[in-house]
Amino acid sequence: MVHDVLTGRCNGVAQPDALLVVIDATTLSRSLGFVAQALALGLPTALAVTMTDELTRRGGRLDVEALGTALGVPAVQVIGNRATGIPQLRSTLASWRDWSRAPITPPTSGPERASWTESVLAAADYTAPVPDSRTAAVDRVLLHPLWGTLVFFAVMFTFFQAIFTWAAPFQEAIETGFSLLSDAVHNWLDGPAPLLAGLLADGVIGGVGGVLVFLPQIAIMFLLIA
Numbered sequence: 001m002v003h004d005v006l007t008g009r010c011n012g013v014a015q016p017d018a019l020l021v022v023i024d025a026t027t028l029s030r031s032l033g034f035v036a037q038a039l040a041l042g043l044p045t046a047l048a049v050t051m052t053d054e055l056t057r058r059g060g061r062l063d064v065e066a067l068g069t070a071l072g073v074p075a076v077q078v079i080g081n082r083a084t085g086i087p088q089l090r091s092t093l094a095s096w097r098d099w100s101r102a103p104i105t106p107p108t109s110g111p112e113r114a115s116w117t118e119s120v121l122a123a124a125d126y127t128a129p130v131p132d133s134r135t136a137a138v139d140r141v142l143l144h145p146l147w148g149t150l151v152f153f154a155v156m157f158t159f160f161q162a163i164f165t166w167a168a169p170f171q172e173a174i175e176t177g178f179s180l181l182s183d184a185v186h187n188w189l190d191g192p193a194p195l196l197a198g199l200l201a202d203g204v205i206g207g208v209g210g211v212l213v214f215l216p217q218i219a220i221m222f223l224l225i226a
Helices: 002-006 025-039 052-057 064-071 086-094 110-123 133-142 147-189 194-212 215-225
Strands: 019-024 045-050 075-077
Touching: 019 025, 025 045, 025 052, 025 064, 025 110, 045 064, 045 086, 064 075, 064 110, 075 086, 133 147, 147 194, 147 215
Parallel strands: 019 045, 045 075
Antiparallel strands: none
């Protein structure tokens, strides 16, 4: 489906004017296979190179400008969680009609692509990062067939227990508060205006309270997800 859209073969969907390819600097050699397929489409293409901070932290190196030159397309360094490079990326996107094109279509398969990838990496002065020791240590536990499964069930158990246990006192407080407010409205209006009392106490206050009583559970759930 994606290939059909990019080649203009999807009924009812216009072919895009240009492509912005987002690649991970820590896995650049693997990402270049995807870049080659994108460039082979012949559309104006630019690169957004992410994770360069992680690449540097793990002892790797990349000249983003040289990478763009080697590929023949614009390349912008972007660090999303710090908003680094976002203005430059926006400026690049605004001038997509002026983007340079790859001088030759890169090979998309076979040994030729491997040779092309190596030449691009060399031209970009690329050094692959060393494995992240922290991630590897965590993976040895979390991806283990036994320990990883036990950790998963422990996390899920804690997750649901927290939602229902931690939220209970807050839910009770909300129910009590709205119940007292409803009783106060009944005591105030039952004599002179019983219909209005029912509307406000049972309809409005009771309805709002029935919704807000779930707010603590929702808040705790999103807090744990975050």
